[in-house]
Amino acid sequence: METRAAVSTMVMYEDESLEVHYVDGAQLQLSPCGCEFLLLKAAESRTHSRQAMGRVRQRTRFTISEYKELLVAALAFRNKYASQPYLPEELISAESKKPFFRIDSNVYWPDWSLSEAELGPGGEIIVRSKGGEATLMLASSGEDFSVEFMCNLSQNQSYRDTYGSSGGLKGDQTEHTPNGGKELTQSMSCSSTNICTQPKMYQSTTVVQHHSCYTVPSMWVYPLSLARYYWTAHVSDAEDGAETTSKAHKPDISSEARRSLLPQALPLTCPSPHLHRWKFKDPLATDEDSDLPTDLLKVMWCQGIIYRILNGTDPVIEVSPGDESVIRSNAVLNGYFTHYKYDLRRKKRKEVTYHVSSLPPDVLGQVYLVSSTVTRASSLLDTSKPCNC
Incomplete structure (x- = not known):
């Protein structure tokens, strides 16, 4: 094909x-x-x-x-939205691989007084870990963020059992250094005949993930709080564009709280392949197919737009249209959506509220159509709500 x-x-x-x-x-x-x-x-x-x-x-x-x-x-x-990436060496290009002896999955972030967050050209805020192994970028809307980090390639389960998820020998009590363990462990293993061999070299690659500020995985809570502090100071929706550094509180954070355990790749092989379920419909069936998924949805890409279900007591759907803005449903008020945009010229965030029954008319030449986008989001949210019957 x-x-x-x-x-x-x-x-x-x-x-x-x-x-x-x-x-x-x-x-x-x-x-x-x-x-x-x-x-x-x-x-x-x-x-x-x-x-x-x-x-x-x-x-x-x-x-x-x-x-x-x-x-x-x-x-x-898949890897952009899954909790753990799957990284088989066979499907990763040579230029994307980097050799390593050991990469510690622990990284350390700057404290509040030393953090040097960067302000990007589009109003985004960038925060980097102390060793440079991970980067967090908060979008100009302040409502979603992306992360980029180094990750060991998927390994056989025997390797994971021996070395653990961090790539170091299990039981290794080496103290982690403040730079997040960036230095390579190059210890030699010697036999009784004094013939020393270099430890096996493995591979790593860069993984990019996208998250919502509405629900934040624990490993990104601290660096996101740093980014949001600087976003409040430089890209907030303060009146008259006044800086609001005084509104953001700098808490006293311990060094342990500034440590994050990065996501690790899944093993190469699945221990339960017999449990895999395939959702394909019979292609010869005559009934009408719906263009909406019938199982509980996590993320959907359609025509360049991302729809993400954020589960909680009241499920919420979040839409990323591709222009750095975010459209999110109201968890309590059914049918209401808020559109978070960033005005680069005024350095100010704007919020527009829609209701599915009175959406703005589509304008010719728009990159995406608000009316059809919100309508589809509302339908996806309805189909993704668990049945209480």
Whole structure:
């Protein structure tokens, strides 16, 4: 099949399985662990109408070259929104790999007095860990952020059992240095015959993830608080553009609170492949297909727009249209959405409230249509609410 097939939608479910739909009718699904995939080819690529039954099921890391590009793109999306990335060496380009002897998964962030947050050209705030292993960027809207960090590639379970998730020998009591353990441990292991061997070299790569400020994973709470402090000072919606440093309180944070344990890659193989569930519908079925997922949704990409369900007592949907703004539903007031935008010229955030029953008219030439975007978000939120019956 054509490896550069255009994507129509990508859906990640609550169990972190991924479903990709292509314009030509092909479908790809990744298991929650990322280790295995199932591909349903487009109709024109089947030699027989019943060959919809001719599905391709393979281990992700061992996929043939015909499907490699599809898997690389699918994994990039999966890893951006999953709690743990899946990083098989076979699907990562040589230029993206970096050798290491040991990378500690602990990183340390600057304290409040020493932090040197950067103000980006679009109003975003950038905070870097002390050793440079991780970077957090708060969007100019102040409502979402992205992180970039070094991560060891996925390993066999035997390696993880021996070295642990941090890449160091289990039981190693070496004290962590303030730079987040960036220095490489290059100790030599010697046999009784005094023949020394260098420890095995492994690989790491850079992982990029995207998060909402509405629900923040624990490892990013402190660096996000740093970024929000500087955002309040430089990019807040203060009246007349006045700086509001005095409004932000600098708490007394211990060195331990400034430590984050970075996400680690999933193992290469899944211990329970027999539990993988595939959600494909029968392609020969005659009933009308809905364009909305029926299982509990986590993230959906459609026409360049990201829709994310933020679960809680009252589920919320958050929309990232791609222009650095954020549209979020109100958890209590059904049907209301708030659009958070940033005015670069005035260095001020604007908030616009919509209701699904009275949305603004679409304007020709807009990058995205607010009316159709909010309508789809409302529908996705309704389908993602658990049934109380």
